[in-house]
Amino acid sequence: IFCKIVRKYRIMKRFFLLLICLVGNFGFSQKQYHFDYAMLYDDVVKLNDTMSSNLHLVNSKDNSYGLFVSYNKDSTRVNLYFIQYDYTVAKFNLNKDLFFKAETINLDCNTARRYSNPYKYQTENYDFAIYNDTLLNDTLYNHYAIKSLKDIKYQKKKKIITSHFITDKNSSDFTPFFYHTTIYNEWLENKGKIPNGVIKILYNINVKGEMTFKQQLNKLIKIDKYITIPEACDYTKFPK
16 A cells, blocks of 8 residues: 555656646746847837837848937936737837846737738839949949839829938848838848848939938947747747
């Protein structure tokens, strides 16, 4: 009888140890996103009605996600907008000093929400154009643009612009990061056509040929920063 009790105790002990391991895995399992560069531009890009940014945190090998940072010099907090195209978006704010010092930012499911990438259909309305290299200060840069395929009348009515990208030819291992989902979606369909490289200058031209916006890279800073999202709201694992 004693042997049976001992055997039963050992089986129960293994069961509870296994249960604890499983609970631990579920409790701490999470998706992690790594940022290896911060890109500081001289002018802000308007992301939506409530936020604009000139500081972008990116992964140089994976442009499917990025972190936009916005803050005022006198403010003690920063506004952050994380996006992973096709799956997740999160908008939040943190203490400015803590943000710049932190190596890892842990998000919760109340912050992150599913992102449906609503502009995929627009790829049929746009295409990339490759131009001759651009010479700036005795240095040659790649030059390409994303252009609308609609007629001029439609472009004028909708105020559609052409976005031009001047990129560093000496950074072919750096995947270009695009702040707009339409441009990213078009890039996915033209990976072999578009050269890699750090985007040094971005400018927009309207249908009249007028420049409506220009943004130039001021600093490219090597960093080592992470964002983590719990498995429960890691939408890459769940079908849409």
